[in-house]
Amino acid sequence: MNLEQKNSLVDLCKRVEQNSEIGAEHFSIYDVKRGLRNSNGTGVLAGLTKVGEVHGYVVDDGDKISDHGKLFYRGINIFEVANGFQQEKRFGFEETCYLLLFGNLPNEKQLADFNELLGSLRELPEGFVQDMILKAPSKDIMNKLARCVLASYSYDENPDETSTFNIIRQSIELIARFPAFLAYGFQAKAHYYGAESLFIHKPRVDLCTAENILTMIRQDSEYTALEAEILDLSLVLHAEHGGGNNSSFSTRVITSSGTDTYSAIAAAIGSLKGPKHGGANAKVMGMIDDIKANVKDWSNREEIKQYLTKIINKEAYDGSGLVYGLGHAIYTLSDPRAILLKEKAIELAKEKNREDELNLYLAIEELTPQVFAEVKGSEKEISANVDFYSGFVYQSLNIPPELYTPLFAVARVPGWCAHRIEEHLTGQRIIRPAYKSVVTKKKYVPISERS
Template sequence: MHRQNSVIRGIQDLCEEFRRYNQIDAKLYEKFDVKRGLRNQDGTGVMAGLTQICNVHGYVINEGEREPVEGALYYRGYDVKELVGHCVEARRFGFEEVVYLLIFGVLPTEEQLAGLKQILSHFCYLPEDFFEDMMLKAPSANIMNKLARSILALYSYDSDPDNLSLESEIGRALQIIARLGNIAVKAYQVKRRFFDGKTMFLHPEQPGLSFSEEMLSLLRGDRIYTEDEALLLDLCLMIHAEHGGGNNSTFACRVLTSSHTDAYSAYASAVGALKGPLHGGANLQVMRMLSDMKEHVSDITNEGEVADYLQKLLNKEGFDRSGKIYGMGHAVYTLSDPRAEILKKYAVGHAKGTEFEKDFEALNLIESLTPELMAKKGITKPICANFDLYTGTVYRMLDIPEDLFTPLFATARIAGWSAHRIEELFTGNRIIRPAYKAIAKPRAYVPIDQR
């Protein structure tokens, strides 16, 4: 114990040393025109590349000024609202079709889609002994951590993992897309057993199911789910699948890819980026905020009470005292987030007559009241609900545990990461290397006995 306390004090002393010599004056960022976060002064992103995969549209530049517009999201030129709408209307699963579109650039024919599904079914199994050696023997309390480690571990099961040919990259991408959901569910089951002291359900894979059906079948102890539940999860997967090359996790994947490292390292880096609470973990914060609201508001459907609660959040007097209303605002979207609109449109019907109906009413109040409350504080820029405001409640409706909220995001977004890695690998042709301005002045060396 004495040695441990000594080590702790030593680390605290080292931290004080770090703080003393590692400060950067915020004014220097403006002086040297540094694009912090690779953002321009008006909040727009620094142009870092070209892509055919996705367009995230939330504003226009009119005579040099950023002008808000209704949000739109395009996969390979197709409006996501239209893609999702056709699948919902026909009551058919669309995620596999989105995978084909994102990677290959065209909508598949029925024959091509059937061929892709056959390949994905073939790859859904994990390598022999992978579960026992890589997952059961090294459990993690965080499923995103386990996803990243599992992807890296798959390198060892690849007979030629550094082969960067198109054939190898396509095959590798489809393998990981097919396996990631299986890995996520199994990692969750192991976590339940080792960290929560609960029963671990390990079901055999069932090739031939849609991606969303397989996820629900593997996750639930009785393997029972309704078609409506599977279709709603499929909708979530479609709108999670891609969001442009500039989002943090996709950019991380492209940065590593530009060095011509292996696919497993690139995809694991994307998972690591998505794990961050400023990126993929935002929907968890919305659910925690909603739970806090239920504790402090007698009627979460009462406009006045909800407004008072939100005002306390903005004043840093409530919840986590960050001054944020989670699920509101986006770096690109200004007037609306099309993903939030899609979820809201189709999920509200599923909530009718259930315990979640009031939750959706509360979220709708948060969406409608926040812009007005922020305007009263002098914040004039447009703010809209982002899809994180609604995804957590949708997942709860599907009885998906919070431990799998962000991993579920990853199992869909791997489709977009794969498309961007392959595009970067075969069209980028230059390692990504931005510059950092060095502000440390030259110093003469001081002998150790004179310091």
């Protein structure tokens, strides 16, 4: 685009902004639930689900009362899910996929059969890697994931049928193939945009999802048992978060139109890519790097506190006034995912000799509510969310930052697919909320009379 074209576009943008302004008073007059949120911060009830439940507060006589966070997969507390497979020294993501898709925990044979099915489907269709990934590399892996999902439509002999059988078949195939989408998309980016050597490792049928990811993204395919265990836990914790989160709700909205599985899941990826949703962990890492650079003594709590004050006053980092990774739309006193991941972060820090850095995280988590209360004069509870520690964990696993959000997508596919199936079976109606027009009525003016 040349200078003249850019100037023309700038003028058009100004017109768009002028004609898109809607005064805040209109939202109050018409009682608009902006962001589908009620005035007390609770979510507007838009549907019913058996897939997942997120609990972060109690509503009593219309008042929102803070409570410790709870997360349930098919009615089972996430602490029980995680502790169950960890105590038995097993990987848990595949079991979690089964639970979310089919509604109950698998027995040993059911899990073994499901693992065997996933393993047999992990390799991408013939020609897919060359034609759909290597010939069209992307600078952003989330973009590549969406394109891989949409391209899968062309490799499906029955892509449009929306029977329960066909949707479940497509769902299992996508869950199995997402690690390869991620790994090959990353390798193509590293090669074509970073001038690095190209490594394409085939997925292995005998490895779980976490192990396959580590095998395929690393040149030497090497990983430790602890690395695989912690990545597996991270996948489990990100697998589902109720029907109201932006990407799962997007899945249900698209599904309600009657469209195909690939269109619905690609839309969910587009949602998750946003920095207000799945991209939040990258924001945390950027903020932490800024704090490291500006706080000379990481053990000096007063110095940390002073810099947090600058961040909240919009005098430091990105000027947003936000301490990323602290606070959540639903969780108030605690985020159960952050609690579980924090335990592993402490374990990782010891193995990787990063305890000084972890102590900085712990100090930020503890001091931010104090600083926020002093600066804002607010007693609002602020606790760490899962994004606060996920970046530290991934960095400790030597996972490149550009894969943080794509890993979230790999983890969330079973949750999205479970919501798609449920919406298909129980929704029965296209989701179509109302929008009130507040534009002034005008007459059509012939082109010769326009100014």
